[in-house]
Amino acid sequence: MRRTRESTPSSPDDRAGINRQFRPVGKGSNSLPFPEMDCLLNFGIRIKDRHMWALFVGPGVLLLILVLGFPAVASLSYSIKPEQAGTVSYTLSNYVNLLKDPFFKKTFWNTVVFVFLSVASHMFLGLTVALVLNSALPAKPLFRIIALLPWVVPDVVAGIIWKWMYDPIYGSLNDFLLRIGLFDSPVEWLSNPKLALFSVVLVNLWRGFPFVMLILLAGLQAIPQYLYEAAEIDGASKWQLFYHITIPGLRKMIVVALALDTVWEVRRFGLIQAMTQGGPGILTEVLSTYTYKQYFQFFRFEYASAISVVMTIVLLFVSLPYILMISQEE
Numbered sequence: 001m002r003r004t005r006e007s008t009p010s011s012p013d014d015r016a017g018i019n020r021q022f023r024p025v026g027k028g029s030n031s032l033p034f035p036e037m038d039c040l041l042n043f044g045i046r047i048k049d050r051h052m053w054a055l056f057v058g059p060g061v062l063l064l065i066l067v068l069g070f071p072a073v074a075s076l077s078y079s080i081k082p083e084q085a086g087t088v089s090y091t092l093s094n095y096v097n098l099l100k101d102p103f104f105k106k107t108f109w110n111t112v113v114f115v116f117l118s119v120a121s122h123m124f125l126g127l128t129v130a131l132v133l134n135s136a137l138p139a140k141p142l143f144r145i146i147a148l149l150p151w152v153v154p155d156v157v158a159g160i161i162w163k164w165m166y167d168p169i170y171g172s173l174n175d176f177l178l179r180i181g182l183f184d185s186p187v188e189w190l191s192n193p194k195l196a197l198f199s200v201v202l203v204n205l206w207r208g209f210p211f212v213m214l215i216l217l218a219g220l221q222a223i224p225q226y227l228y229e230a231a232e233i234d235g236a237s238k239w240q241l242f243y244h245i246t247i248p249g250l251r252k253m254i255v256v257a258l259a260l261d262t263v264w265e266v267r268r269f270g271l272i273q274a275m276t277q278g279g280p281g282i283l284t285e286v287l288s289t290y291t292y293k294q295y296f297q298f299f300r301f302e303y304a305s306a307i308s309v310v311m312t313i314v315l316l317f318v319s320l321p322y323i324l325m326i327s328q329e330e
Contacts, residue, residue, distance in 0.1 A: 072312075074305075075305040075308050075309060076305070076309060077305075078301055078302050078305035079094055079095070079302060079305040079306040079308075079309045080092065080094070081094075081302050082094075082302065083300060083302050083303060094302050094303050094305070094306035095306055095310075097303065097306075098303075098306055098307065098310065103282060103285075103290070104290070104307070106282055106285070107282060107285045107286060107287055107290040108287065110197065110282070110283070110284065110285055110286055111266065111286040111287045113197065114197065114200070114201060114204075114265065114268075114284075114286055115262060115265045115266055117198075117201045118201055118204045118205065118208065118261075118265045118268075119258065119261050119262050119265055121201070121205045121209070122205065122208050122209045122211070122212045122257075122261055123212055123254075123257065123258070123261075125205065125209040125212075125213075126209045126210070126211075126212030126213035126215075126216055126257070127212075127213075127216050127250075129147055129209070129213045130213045130216040130217040130220055131220070131246075133147065133213075133217055134217060134220040134221065147210055147213060148210045148214070149210075150206050150207050150208075150209070150210055151207070151208070151210035151211055151214075153207065154270070155207070155268070155269070155270030155271040155274070156270045156271075156273075156274045158203065158206075158207050158271060158274075159203070159270060159271045159272070159273070159274025159275040160274050162203045162206075162275060163190065163274065163275045166189040166190050166199060166275075168186035168187065168188050168189070168191075169186065171186075171189075173189070174186040174187060174189075190275060190276055190279075190280075191280055193280060193281075193283050196276060196279070196280060196283050196284050197283060197284050200271070200272055200275055200276060200284055203271065203275065204265070204268065204271060207271060208261065208264070208265070211257075211260075211261060211264070212257045212261055215253055215256060215257045215260075216250060216253055216254070216257060218253065219249065219250045219252070219253030219254075220246070220249075220250065222249070223245065223246065223249035223250075227245050227249075228241055228245060231244070231245060252325065255321055255322055255325055256322060256325075258321075258322075259318065259319050259321060259322035260322070262318045263315055263318060263319060266287065266288075266311065266314065266315055266318070267288055267311075267315075268286065268288060269288040269289060269292065272284060272286060272288075272289055273289055273292070277289070278290070278293070287307060287310075287311050288311075290307065291304050291307045291308055291311070294307065
C-alpha cells in the first residue's frame with residue numbers, strides 16, 4: 001500500500017512563517033488575528049447580553065402590528081367617515097345608521113341566537129364526551145382521535161359536505177330518514193324558514209364541540225384523583241362527586257372554554273357562507289356574513305367598518321371575564 005505524504009513544514013523558516021501568521025496581535029494575549037473580528041465579537045456579546053431579546057420579540061411584534069394593528073386602525077378610521085364621496089369630515093353617522101337599520105337588528109339577533117345555541121350545545125356535548133374519554137374506556141386513544149376529527153375539517157369543507165347531506169333530493173340525510181319511515185316527504189332543511197338556522201347550528205355543533213371537549217378534558221385530567229377516592233370512602237354518590245369536585249375543579253377551564261368558544265362563534269363565517277350565504281332571505285345572516293356583503297358586494301366600506309367595530313366591542317365585553325381571570329393569576 002502506498003502511504004500518503006503528510007504536508008508538514010519542510011524547514012524551520014516555513015514553521016516560523018506559520019507561527020507569524022497565527023500569532024495573536026494587539027495589546028492583550030486574547031486578541032484575535034484581525035482587529036475587525038475582535039470588534040464584531042464584542043458587538044455580538046453586547047447584543048447577546050443586552051438586546052438579544054429584541055431580535056426574537058421584534059419580528060413577532062412587527063408582524064402583529066402589520067397584520068392586526070394596521071387593519072384595526074384603518075377600520076376605525078373608515079367607520080367615522082361619511083359614506084358620501086368627496087367629504088373629509090369625520091362623523092358618527094354610520095353608527096347612527098346601524099341603530100336605524102332593520103337588517104342589522106335582525107342580523108344581530110340572529111348572531112345572538114346562533115352563538116347562544118352553539119356555545120350551549122358545545123359545552124354540553126363537549127363536557128359529556130370529555131367525561132367519557134376521561135373514564136376507564138378501552139381503546140381510549142382511538143376514541144380521542146375520532147372525537148377530534150370534526151375539528152380538523154375546515155369550515156368551508158364541512159359546510160359543503162353538510163349542504164349536500166341536507167339536499168332534499170340527493171341528500172343522504174333525507175334518504176336515511178325516509179327509509180326508516182320517520183318522514184313521508186323530504187325536508188327542506190336549509191330552505192324552510194323555521195329550520196334553516198337550527199340546521200346550521202346542528203352542523204356547527206358537530207364541527208365545534210371537539211374544541212371545548214379538548215379544553216375540558218385537560219381540566220379533568222388536572223383534578224387530583226385522591227379527591228374522588230376520599231369522597232367515595234365517605235359515601236358520596238356519582239352526582240355528588242360531579243357537583244362538588246368535578247365542576248369546581250373545572251371552573252377556570254369552563255370560563256376559558258366559554259370565552260374562547262364565544263369569540264370563535266361570533267366570528268364564524270365560512271360554515272354559514274358555504275351552506276346558506278345568509279339565506280333564505282336574512283334568516284341565517286350573522287354579523288360576519290353581513291359585514292362581508294356590505295364590504296365586498298355593496299362596497300359600503302365605511303358602513304362595514306362600523307359593523308366590525310361593533311363586533312370588536314362586543315367581543316371585548318365577552319372576553320372580559322377571561323381577561324380578568326388571567327390578570328389575577330399573573
